[in-house]
Amino acid sequence: MTKGILVLSEEEIRSCVSINETAYDAVEKGFSYLAQGQVTLPPILRIDVENNNGEVDVKTAYIHGLDSFAIKIAAGFLDNHLLGLPTGSGMMVLVSTITGKPTSILLDNGYLTDVRTGIAGAISAKYFAPEKIEMVGVIGSGAQARYQVRGLRLIRKFSRLMVYGIVPEEVDRYADDISKEFGIEVIKAIDAESVVRQCNIVITTTPSKRPYLRPDWLHEGLHITCMGSDSEEKQEVHEGVFAKVDRIACDKKSQAFRLGELHHAIEAGIISEEAKIIELGDAILNHKLGRQSKKEITICDLTGVGVQDTQIARIAYITAAEQGLGVELG
């Protein structure tokens, strides 16, 4: 659409993309293309910066037939709070599949990742969560604890939410924000166990390196979406949980087996790589792979896949170009 490189600011991107049906449909389509073998998805390129407690990941996915794909640079530096900065940051580059030239640079500071991750949670819930949600459970009180709820809101109704987090002031702020944003009752739990035992959908959103969600807390009809674990050393869910659930899903097996909760469950010998594990794209294409009864216990492990980035970045670029936003360079 543009001849140079369209550089978009976070503010411009926020005005073009949010958690809504358009974004949901695009990300869901991305997963279905992946399941149909229409995507080139190289392994994640990762650089650890150990002395600063940081890591930088590069993710990409080329969806065959589209005229551009995203290359995303995403960083997580855990000591950034000491500098008054958020842990995460990031940007994306859209590359033309016609010429190889960069089409757009999206200086979103991780916003698009927040959106597409919230939507992956929504897809997980659409196919695996029970139809009727009595109370939503959220563990963690950071950015994704918010985006996951925004995503879920697209596809399920709920009027109560229970949250547990380890920083009381953050949890207070979260409860205030969420009750205002959605007009729902928010209950602050005294521990993670209460959340799991009392809710029929639980979303884990922490960067924990020690599993805390225990198998003896599970109950009939529960669905768990785990989105916190996206690198080898992170883990929120005890491996034993995977022995007690009826249905296991993930965004992409090749990634979840290396990075996600499934990685630990496989390493512990609880499940094998050959076990029946449903990728989101498979469930999208064949709904019978989703939840089949009210009683099932289900779990979905999200690690974040490049198709989500490509689809969401394309919405940002196309919308911004139509509206004449951005600065054209190069």
Next chain:
Amino acid sequence: MTKGILVLSEEEIRSCVSINETAYDAVEKGFSYLAQGQVTLPPILRIDVENNNGEVDVKTAYIHGLDSFAIKIAAGFLDNHLLGLPTGSGMMVLVSTITGKPTSILLDNGYLTDVRTGIAGAISAKYFAPEKIEMVGVIGSGAQARYQVRGLRLIRKFSRLMVYGIVPEEVDRYADDISKEFGIEVIKAIDAESVVRQCNIVITTTPSKRPYLRPDWLHEGLHITCMGSDSEEKQEVHEGVFAKVDRIACDKKSQAFRLGELHHAIEAGIISEEAKIIELGDAILNHKLGRQSKKEITICDLTGVGVQDTQIARIAYITAAEQGLGVELG
């Protein structure tokens, strides 16, 4: 140095970086850090766009202790000439190793890659080419046929150059350009064989997928730098050449064994991965690994390493920031 993201244009970058001693020293240091184990160098991330005859590579290298590293997006689309565009394009992002945030975006359209590749050729020549160059041989007449000569000029004197290429008009233009730029005699060869037989340093710079440089053309005192082959299917040099040389070098074994000329020689069983193959960084640290006599036949296989990109991008950014160039965004 800047708080936002400093976006630099190709023109600004060209005004800050060229093939000179500063750039040479930085790239040479990059290779020595690599040899000393002070670099995190993930495998290249590659996306093929087969239906448009293109590929996109992402390269990176974190040199421990530096406050930033480069992530480079480089594309080669062989049908671009049909659109009146150059085959190659690219850009780099400098990422802070303190916070993980992007520090600078370098919209160099591949210029920095041209420079750092020319310098890698110069390093290869410094340690492996004979001291006295009677005539430089160049195969190919594109951008690297020029940058390689510029690099070589930094470290060897020469007054004659012989070139062979398959597009006569390009070769004519090349001969004119080079004789003007360096004030030297340029001879157009009738074939690649003449170049190899008559020169004591030969640089292969083509994107050929069929090897053309034959072992029976080799002669005492010859050094060959192969820079064209940077992906599995590319090959300029017959595998048999590797059986006839006295000394084999490369930029980085792990890459050359997958992508370079060495990849084909190993696959053909001519040499093994355990053979004595000298990485540039090893020769920089220990000159005794370089050429040891006038008579030796030597070869160096270049695939392009992320340390080169990080070092050259840092020069561009630091110089531009000092001079107040660029647009600050984000």
